[in-house]
Amino acid sequence: MLAGRAGETLLVPVEDRWRSLPQAAHGAAVAERILAASWSQDAGESREASCSRIDGYYTVGIALTPATVMFQHEREIVCDGPVLQGSIQITAPGASVKACHASPCRVMHLFIAPQLLARRYDEAEGQLDPPERLAQSPAIFRDVAIERLALALEAANPLADAFGRVFADSVCDAILARLLCTRTERVSARASPRRAQLPKWRLRRAIDFIEANLASPIGLADVAASAGLTRMHFAAQFRSTTGYSPHAYLLQRRLEHAQTLLRDHDCSVLDVALSCGFSSHAHFTSVFKRMTGEPPNVWRARIRNGASQDAIASAATATATATATATATATALDQIASLHASPSDDSRSGPARAIRRR
Known part of the structure; x- marks a missing residue:
């Protein structure tokens, strides 16, 4: 596990760069976890990230927030547009991938050793899909159950004690089991009739319209009109494509926008509510608490306190580095002075003493 704030470790460490393996990957028990x-x-921000190859691991990417992304797998563009919370992409060991994120996002990556995958399959006595089929297709798909499990793991992140580790291992195993089951479900679903889905360009129009109007009192008819469909057809196709109703998606995006305002600005909770399309302070507080478990002011205080602790730790590190640099510089100057000084020559030792005094 990587270090978090001073004195802490995290169950889900922050990657040094996109899809980089955590330090635990270099331990002896990587095939067990x-x-x-x-x-x-x-x-x-708008960044392009690439990962040349990760040999020895399947990589499972799980979007924890909606995002706009261009994702490329072995020079083939798999996705270029909006992806929903809970979207998943699986990359086989040794494959090369690249992504360009054009919006704020949070992603969780799971790194699974092939031998662990094979052992889990054997333990299921053939009731799950064979491991080699896990990354048969690089296409992005969505699974609400995996989304909920990943969010639960993220929420438990600070609990890096024995209980937290057991909890994290159990959630990761549940995600893996679900992935091996879901593969079979996706194959059978393609063989059966399904509702029509929104074409990508219509989905992009609808999501762009929502993003541009988070503070406005828009409704289903407005979003459907932006995509050029009737309310009934749009609602059915949007849900079929994303797994969300249009109202649920709009509410989720308003909440995430509110969290950004609460974290980065000093405006009042009422101003945040009105800026995110809520009609009153009471309505906003009720929805926010229901979806996050905390009132807005409590959430803001906790997030900012965490940021303050990070700033203190960074300042302490910077001070220690500066002190070490100053000490090393003084030592070097003393050494230079001693080389040029002679015990019998006061005129040469004088400048050396002056250097040491500085």
Whole structure:
């Protein structure tokens, strides 16, 4: 596990770079445990990230927030547009991938050793899909159950004690079992009739319209009109494509926008509520608490306190580095002075003493 704030460790460490293996990958028990790590991008950034190859691990990417991304797998563009929370992509060992994120996002990556995958399959006595089929297709798909499990793992991240480790291992095993089951379900679903889905360009229009109007009192008819469909057809196709109703998706995005405002700005909770399309302070507080478990002001205080602790730790590190640098510089100057000084020559030792005094 990687270090978090001073004196802490995290169950899901932050990646040094996109899809980089956590330090635990270099230990002796990597075949006994699914490794988890997280990666995020803040508002206002647009970054291209690439991962040449990760040999020896399947990589499972789980979107913890909606995002706009271009994802490329072995020079083939798999996705270029919006992806929903709970979207999943699986990369086989040794495959090369690249992504360009054009919006804020949080992603969790699970790194699974092939031998662990084979052992889990054997333990299921053939009731799960064979391991080699896990990354047969690089296509992005969505699974609500895996989304909920990943969010639960993220929420438990600070509990890096014995209980937290057992909990994290259990959640990761549950995600793996679900992935091996879901593969079979996706194959059978393709063989059966299904509702029509929104074409990508219509989905992009709808999501762009929502993003541009988070503070406005828009409704289903407005979003459907932006995609050029009737309310009934749009609602059915949007749910079939994303797994969300249009209202649920709009509410989720408003909440995430509110969290950004609460974290990065000093405006009042009422101003945040009105800026995110809520009609009153009471309505916003009720929805926020239901979806996050905390009132807005409590959430803001906790997040900012965590950021303050990070700043203190960073300042302490910077001070220690500066002190070490100053000490090393003084030592070097003393050594230089001693080389040029002679005990019998006061005129040469004088400048050396002056250097040491500085």
